[in-house]
Amino acid sequence: MAPTLLITGATGFLGQYLIAAARKKWRVAGTFHRTRREDVERLLAGIDSGRIDLTDFRDVRDMLDAVRPKAVIHTAALADPNYCEQHPDESLRVNLQATLNLAGLCGDRRIPFVFTSTDLVFDGTRAPYAEDGPVSPLNLYGEHKALAEQAVLDRYDEAAICRMPLMFGLATNGRVPFFQRMAGEFQAGRPMTLFADELRTPVSGPVAAAGLLLVAGSGMEDETVNPKEIERVRGLLHLGGRESISRYEMGLQMLDILGLPASLAEPISFRDVPAVAARAADVSLDSSRAYELGFDPPTVRQQMEQLLPGNLLAQKPND
Numbered sequence: 108m109a110p111t112l113l114i115t116g117a118t119g120f121l122g123q124y125l126i127a128a129a130r131k132k133w134r135v136a137g138t139f140h141r142t143r144r145e146d147v148e149r150l151l152a153g154i155d156s157g158r159i160d161l162t163d164f165r166d167v168r169d170m171l172d173a174v175r176p177k178a179v180i181h182t183a184a185l186a187d188p189n190y191c192e193q194h195p196d197e198s199l200r201v202n203l204q205a206t207l208n209l210a211g212l213c214g215d216r217r218i219p220f221v222f223t224s225t226d227l228v229f230d231g232t233r234a235p236y237a238e239d240g241p242v243s244p245l246n247l248y249g250e251h252k253a254l255a256e257q258a259v260l261d262r263y264d265e266a267a268i269c270r271m272p273l274m275f276g277l278a279t280n281g282r283v284p285f286f287q288r289m290a291g292e293f294q295a296g297r298p299m300t301l302f303a304d305e306l307r308t309p310v311s312g313p314v315a316a317a318g319l320l321l322v323a324g325s326g327m328e329d330e331t332v333n334p335k336e337i338e339r340v341r342g343l344l345h346l347g348g349r350e351s352i353s354r355y356e357m358g359l360q361m362l363d364i365l366g367l368p369a370s371l372a373e374p375i376s377f378r379d380v381p382a383v384a385a386r387a388a389d390v391s392l393d394s395s396r397a398y399e400l401g402f403d404p405p406t407v408r409q410q411m412e413q414l415l416p417g418n419l420l421a422q423k424p425n426d
């Protein structure tokens with residue numbers, strides 16, 4: 108029987124893409140928190156799942172004893188920097204304490220543990236950032252993630268910490284991500300203002316999921332997951348794309364793919380838009396270590412083409 112992979116945050120953006128990719132080789136179990144029962148039935152159909160507040164240490168311990176996973180990918184988080192800024196205690200509990208709970212319990216059981224952190228542990232003034240660059244978060248979300256990284260490293264020396272870049276994809280859980288909103292606006296012929304001076308190394312949800320599965324399965328004896336091609340990945344790892352690009356440039360590429368006028372994308376500066384949480388200018392990641400391990404993101408354009416649904420591509424003139 109395939110080994111069990113536990114995905115925390117299975118109802119989230121990344122969790123949903125992970126489930127889709129992981130079920131080809133793993134038996135998948137997933138956790139969720141506040142998602143309504145009727146949505147859970149749709150989002151987590153066919154996998155073992157359970158509602159849990161990961162900040163509750165005992166519940167997490169009991170869940171791990173019941174599920175007995177062979178590996179854990181921890182994507183559950185409060186991932187909205189503005190929300191974290193306004194709810195600092197909750198952010199600290201979920202982004203730091205829950206992560207530490209899981210890391211410690213996985214460490215006790217020597218279960219491979221992959222924690223998803225963020226490029227926002229950096230301040231955006233010295234890109235590209237390699238794994239050994241010092242962290243310098245500008246907002247509470249980045250600060251709590253940076254604290255969690257250090258706590259995980261201290262608690263469990265075999266844990267892997269994957270810093271994720273901006274991820275883009277389609278709605279799976281009812282919350283419409285920026286990529287899909289952008290596609291919808293453009294398709295309707297409405298212009299959209301997009302940050303031209305905020306640089307990221309984005310990857311799509313499916314590409315991010317593939318990278319995390321590479322890490323979770325690394326060094327495993329089980330050849331259905333990984334025929335031991337790579338040694339167990341530990342410590343910090345950047346899973347960014349190969350291009351440093353703004354949302355405005357992504358918008359232009361999307362318009363080109365859709366055959367729509369470039370004028371629908373309107374450049375703006377992030378400095379002109381007030382935000383609750385401070386924003387970083389350029390947190391592009393240097394992900395060469397991951398590329399050496401076999402993580403191989405296509406170009407942003409190719410990833411966008413893979414995601415755009417047929418009905419959007421069908422809008423191209425001359426087709």
Ligand SMILES: NC(=O)c1ccc[n+]([C@@H]2O[C@H](COP(=O)([O-])OP(=O)(O)OC[C@H]3O[C@@H](n4cnc5c(N)ncnc54)[C@H](OP(=O)(O)O)[C@@H]3O)[C@@H](O)[C@H]2O)c1
Pocket residue numbers: 115116117118119120121122138139140141142159160161162181182183184185186187201205223224225226271272273274275
């Ligand atoms: N999205 C990005 O562009 C991006 C960029 C860099 C890093 N990241 C990191 O990537 C990871 C995944 O992000 P995402 O965008 O997929 O997040 P998301 O869509 O907001 O999903 C968050 C998940 O966490 C669960 N959760 C929240 N609080 C919980 C708690 N107390 N106990 C148990 N589960 C809880 C949610 O469950 P319910 O919905 O059921 O409540 C949901 O499944 C996070 O670690 C995030 O920091 C994301």
